[in-house]
Amino acid sequence: MKAKHQRLVLVVLALIALVGASLLAVYALRNQANYFYLPEQIVAEPPEPGQAVRLGGMVEAGSLQKLADGVTVTFAVTGRDNSRIPVRYAGILPDLFVEGSGVVAEGRLNSGGTFVADNLLAKHDENYVPRELEGMSEHQAAEMAEDTTVGLE
Amino acid sequence: MIAELGLAALWLAAALAVLQLSCGALSVWSGADNEIAQLTRPAAILQGGLVGTAFGALLWVFGITDLSVKLVAMNSHTMKPLIFKLSGAWGNHEGSMLLWVTVMALAGALIAAVERRLPERTMQATLAAQGFVALGFYAFLLLSSNPFERLAQPAPEGLGLNPLLQDIGLALHPPTLYFGYVGLSVAFSFAVGALVTKQVTPAFARAMRPWILGAWTFLTLGIAAGSYWAYYELGWGGYWFWDPVENASLMPWLAATALLHSAGVLASRDALRVWTIMLGVVAFSMSMLGTFLVRSGILTSVHAFAVDPERGSFILFLLALYIGGALLLFALRAGSISEGERFSVASKEGALVVNNVMLSAILAVVLLGTLYPLLTEAFDIRVSVGPPYFNPVSAIFVFPMLAVMAVGPLLRWRRDNWGRISRELALTAALTIAAIGLLAVIFGMAVLPLLGLSFAFALGVASFLPLRGRKLTRVPLATWGMVIAHFGIAVSLFGMASESAFSEERLAALEEGQQTSVGPWQVRLDGVEPIAGPNWTALSGRLLAAYKGGEAVEIEPQSRNFWAPPQQTTESVLVTRWNGQLYAVMGGEGVDGRWQLRLWWKPFVTFIWYGGLLIALGGAFALVGRVRTDVKRRSAERRIAARRRDEEAML
Known part of the structure; x- marks a missing residue:
């Protein structure tokens, strides 16, 4: 390249690449806006069955059941306005998975309206609540979550 | 007494940082050849010693479990094994930040002690910048996160350390990561120094390069160690979750990798001057951003330990001050740095430019994805961004970069x-x-x-x-x-x-004596028995795992109950072969006396x-090679100079 303004050309090329990356990222992120769901959002506007999403809420007390195969559990995740989503999960429950506590489930809704979880992200530290679940204070389960939290004081 | 000694050493170090900053700044302003300039280097070296002392004091109080120190009472326990008592010193917010400033001060002391290649004025500016950054973090530590705070009444017993952190990973991962993370502060200070004196030369890049290489090597080790730790400790079988805390370490790595390559171009060919300086600023900015993300707990993370949201605003202020200040300086000075050598597209420089642009694009993708939840939260929309975004979007840039990486090193400099x-x-x-x-x-x-x-x-x-x-x-x-x-x-x-x-996965509920298979493995549950450790009790499964009908190895995954603090953890077990790993996790008791097992066969996972x-x-090879070449060249120069002096004396 014999161009006199090579630096300018380089800067422009780098800018194009960076702006392109950012635009691509923003475009992809807009689709991510419907990645995290609260139970009431699933009731109001359910995602497509099979679409990978996260569901966050409180595990309903008394809803945890182990199925006969020994590895599958079902429970319900509740949110505001009495919304309630049944969840099925095959696997070992996380160490701090407790009824009445917060959970984030990764998985997908099946056609029957049950959320099939591949992964459960429960708080793994006694002081940790998934951030998505913070500020659900008007929801009664949040108080129970705090009761299960062992404070340092 | 020891705790007070540590605190006093920290205050003294902060005072020396003020001295380092003012002496460095004064001597840059008034020309480097005066007595004030003589003080800058000793201030930095002494500071390193003092902060090292403070860190030693923290290790000491943790080692003897001095329960009158608040931090020890909150995070340690007399029954813990010594290695976890010591590594527990940085398994909490205050101790972690003390480790941070310790690395920062040691890096500063090291450049003050050994760096002789930079022009003296640039060196003074560099040390002043290093002192300025360190000062902010001393203030943060001393004003809001004092690790040596005493309790009015010594606690009868400590509250203990999170069991997930009671692992050798805590002894390895944070120190190596911080050496890399905070080691990049040197590149930052070099960049600021060069901006102040406008001396961006190949000699400058050659001086800067070993420091980048050192930090980058440690950062790579720290990320690898952290990834392996999360892989076996969390028991999910995953090694990378695109979690904000992981991204916080990846972003400085991407920037440092780009910097490493562009500094190579500057050192060899005197091109990419402004860009290299920019990357020097960006790399450490990413480290500071990462510190903010990790320490403030502002984003949801599976690795978030010991976070404290109230202190986040302090780090945010430091972040704005240093990044904003450096970028302002950059904006003011970049125009006056003259253009470097030219090169054609088909050249090593051309390939390295593509590499840099791709790395920057990946950095932008990761940065936007990591911060996006914060942006949307401002509009009260809760979002979590995960692998469905990061994997494909970053892949768009990763694969072209790999292609260039394969052929770029074959090209010649300048024109090919x-x-x-x-x-x-x-x-x-x-x-x-x-x-x-x-x-x-x-x-x-x-x-x-x-x-x-x-x-x-x-x-x-x-x-x-x-x-x-x-x-x-x-x-x-x-x-x-x-x-x-x-x-x-x-x-x-x-x-x-x-x-x-x-990868193959098997979930099974087994009675004692039953068996299951995953991939080429046959796994039999022999029995489950209770056992006790120093500060935990556990249910330990005894599994016999046989690869392709060969001899069985006995493995014992556990479900542990720690009692300080009370918490249950699953201890996974790995069986490593040259061609992969068997990963076994045992859950609690399932229905009718059966035990839950989760098994994975992960071919070649260890290659990661x-x-x-x-x-x-x-x-490390490159670092040793560069330093050795430099030492050789300097001793040759010394010999030539000595011979010339001899010849002149003869005449």
């Missing part, structure tokens, strides 16, 4: 033509295409693992091409470093692609971390 390396190009392309074709036909796998495996094969071969036709004993160490590091990328990529393409180690090894 593609015809000269057409055979190598054809070989690489043919390998890639053949691998894609074969794998698609045999396994019919998903796009990303398919591309990953193919590129790993091609890159694995191509990374050795720069050695072709050369006498291996005469290849410089730095070139070996590049070859090893690039080969490490291929090895790591192979591990990742293989893990995602070929072998690759990481190779990359770091490459960095």
Whole structure:
């Protein structure tokens, strides 16, 4: 390249690449806006069955059941306005998975309206609540979550 | 007493940072040759010693479990094994920040002690910048996170350390990561120093390069160690979750990798001057941003320990001050740094520019994805961004970068033509295409693992091409470093692609005596019995695992109950073979006396971390090679100067 303004050309090329990356990222992120769901959002506007999403809420007390195969559990995740989503999960429950506590489930809704979880992200530290679940204070389960939290004081 | 000594040492270090900053700034302003300038280096060195003392004091109070120190009472316990007592010193917010400033002060002391290649004025500006950054973090530590605070009444017993942190990983991961993370502060200070004196030269890049290499090597090790730790400790079988805390370490790595390569161009060819300075600023800015994300707990993370949101605003202020200040200086000065040498597109510089642009694009993708939840939260929309975003979007830039990485090192500096390396190009392309074709036909796998495996094969071969036709004993160490590091990328990529393409998983509920299989493994549950450790009790499963009907190995995954603090953890067990790992986790009791087992067979998963180690090894080779060349050249220069003096004396 014999161009006199090579630096300018380089800067422009780098800018194009960076702006392109950012635009691509923003475009992809807009689709991510419907990645995290609260139970009431699933009731109001359910995602497509099979679409990978996260569901966050409180595990309903008394809803945890182990199925006969020994590895599958079902429970319900509740949110505001009495919304309630049944969840099925095959696997070992996380160490701090407790009824009445917060959970984030990764998985997908099946056609029957049950959320099939591949992964459960429960708080793994006694002081940790998934951030998505913070500020659900008007929801009664949040108080129970705090009761299960062992404070340092 | 020891705690007060530590605190006093910290205050003194902060005072010395003020001295370092003012002496450095004054001597830059008034010309470097005066008595004030003589004070800058000793201030930095003494400061390193003092902060080292403070850190030693913290280790001491943790080692003897001095329960009158609040931090010890909150985070330690007399019954803990000594190694976890010591590593627990940085398993909390205050101790972690003290480790941070310790690395920062030691890095500052090291440049003050050994760096003699920079022009004295640039050196003074660099040390002033280093002192300025350190000062902010001393203030943060002393004003809001004092690790040596005493309790009015000593606690009868400590509250204990989170059991997930009671692991050798805590002894290895944070120190190596911080050496890398905070070591980048040196590159930042160098960049600021060069901006102040406007001396951006190849000599400057040669001086800066070993520091970048050192930090980058540690950062690579820290990320690899952290990834392996999370892999076996969290018991989910995953090694990378695109979690904000992980991204916080990846972003400085991406910037430092770009910086490493652009500093190479500046050192060898005197091009990319402004860009290199920019990257020096960006790399450490990413470290500080990462510190903010991790320490404030502002984003949801699975690795978030010991976070304190109230202190986040302090770090945010420091972040704004240093990044904003450096960028302002950059904006004011960048225009006055003259353009470097030119080069054609088909040249080593051209390939390195593509590498830099791609790395920056990946950095932008990761940065936006990590911060996006914060942006949307401002509009009260809760979002979590995960692998469905990060994997495909970053792959768009990763694969072109890998392609350039395969052929770029073959090109010559300044100007080259593609015809000269057409055979190598054809070989690489043919390998890639053949691998894609074969794998698609045999396994019919998903796009990303398919591309990953193919590129790993091609890159694995191509990374050795720069050695072709050369006498291996005469290849410089730095070139070996590049070859090893690039080969490490291929090895790591192979591990990742293989893990995602070929992993097999089995969930089973077994009675004692029953067996199940996963991949080529037969696993039998022999029994479950209770056992006790120093500060926990556990249910321990006894499994017999046999690979392809061979001899069985006994493994014992546990479900542990710690009692300080009370918490249950699953202790996974790994059986490592050369061609992969068996990963076993045992849950609690299932229905009717059966035990839950989760087993994975992960072919070649270990290659991910072998690759990481190779990359770091490459960095270490390059570092040793660069330093050795430099020492040789300087001693030669000294000899020539001495001979000239002798000759003059003879005359």
